[in-house]
Amino acid sequence: MQTTAGVSILQMSVNEDSNLSTQRELFRPTTRTVRKTDWDLVIVKADKLISAAGAMAAALAVLYFTPILASMMLK
Secondary structure (H helix, E strand, O other): EEEOOOOOOOOOOOOOOOOOOHHHHHHHHHHHOOEOHHHHHHHHHHHHHHHHHHHHHHHHHHHHHHHHHHHHHHH
């Protein structure tokens, strides 16, 4: 699992109080944690969807070309 944290300084005001005890307190309100993502499961799901789309395309191609091949065989 992977956790990503981002820090943004854009949300802070330019006229902050100069008596802050540490720089860490300056960034604490703007730090957010992005949800955990298990990329292995995401890749497996995407692979299954791509495989299903490929199988559907192959089935539609067979249905499209079957009458053409049948008419060629009957001549």
